[in-house]
Amino acid sequence: MNIVEACLRSNENAALAALKDILSRAHPSATWAILMHAASWHEQRTYDTAHSTILTFSIHRMIEELGPHSKLLITEPENTPIVVPTDLKKSLQLALIQRLTQHLTSVDHWSPEKGPRYKVTSGVDSPGNLLRKFTQSIREKSMISAMEGGIGLSSMGEYLRFTRIALSMAAEHPDGLGHGFILPVSLLTEVPEVKYTNPTNAALWHLAEYMIRKVPSKMPEKFIVDEQFKKPAEPTDLNPHIDLIGTAVVDYGMLGHNGIFAHRIAYASNEGLIHEKTVEWLLDALKKNIRGDILKKTQLKTKKLITVSKGTDWDSVPSAISLPSSEKVRNWLSENLPDSWNAMLDLKSATFEQMIPSLKDDDIDLVRAAQYALCSLYGHPNSSHIMIYTQGVWGLADLGLVPKDLVALQVHRMVREYLKGR
Secondary structure, eight states: OOHHHHHHTTOHHHHHHHHHHHHHHSOHHHHHHHHHHHHTTBOOSSSSSOOHHHHHHHHHHHHHHHOOOTTTOSSOOSOOSOOOOHHHHHHHHHHHHHHHHHHHHHSOBOOTTTSOOOOOOOOSOOHHHHHHHHHHHHHHTOHHHHHHHHHHHHHTTOHHHHHHHHHHHHHTOOOTTSHHHHHHHHHHHHOOOTTSHHHHHHHHHHHHHHHHHHSOSSOOTTOOOOSOTTSOOOOOOOGGGHHHHHHHHHSOOGGGHHHHHHHHHHHHHHTTOSOHHHHHHHHHHHHHHHOSOOOOGGGGOHHHHHHHOOOOOOSSOOOBOOOTTHHHHHHHHHHHSHHHHHHHTSSSHHHHHTTGGGOOHHHHHHHHHHHHHHHHHBSOTTOOHHHHHHHHHHHHHHTTSSOHHHHHHHHHHHHHHHTTOO
């Protein structure tokens, strides 16, 4: 049984066995294509947005951030923001991809008659016509035509233009949680190579199905479109907006969406996928989503936050998740980082919070890796937001937009609030 079939049947053991098999013999691009294929079958039943493709993006980034891994990463990362011992790194990277696979078995899936379609071809057309076909079809809610446009552009190597125009449309109405932009950024970053036909078509089906529901039929009057989709945009200087981004990390909102939204805006800008006017539009939407006052620099100090508010205390430690590599990770942290690791799992939130101001630079990478382990290896298999938020706000630290000690505090607080829930 392959991974996709096992996930659709909610067979965790078969999915993990299939993952082990493919990691032993396949190129990493095939592994991620298969996982994205399974993620694209996640139906949104409780909320308006399925989170599996978003989580795939987050866990893929976590694995990259930990450093090179020949079985899991397509290319070696140019910069590795986390430096930890090799034995922890390898075990944690495997645990993360196993955790993603487990998640994909535990979510609600589209029924076969309503899920992704594969027999869609674009025919022969020009890139300009295909772009118009895609954008017009999204506005007119025409599913197959939107897929035809996306598939045609991808197969012609026009991926940058396709991504940029899709994200421009997605930015028009990101909604009160930012989902309308968060999902397209995550999904388009993870779309499989066109040689993986079925995974690519499934992912583009998922994108079209979502954007048709979220993108307005008419562009908002004050929205300014970039006219240069053929090349990357210049990254926007976000330093003038550090207080807003810091506030989004602290006042992270329901299930961390403000912090996640802030990260996807910064990520898309840094990658040259959206231009300055779109960034400004999205930051204004983020500000509205926060609803409260924007905190000043002095209010965003970690020591200040520890004194004026407190995190969530637990009545019991959340359940541990059992995966083939999870015990190796937990044992390593228990033996080599006992003070911080035990403090993170303490029933009192303040136990770890009080340690954060004294963390040294050499400590922070291990704390970050431990937080990746905590949010991934405890809680409920269906949980996704804690991992998505954790990766997102650490990503903001990597971009120099929030201090690392502030991220360590807010990840601790968000994870403790939601680890037992969603």
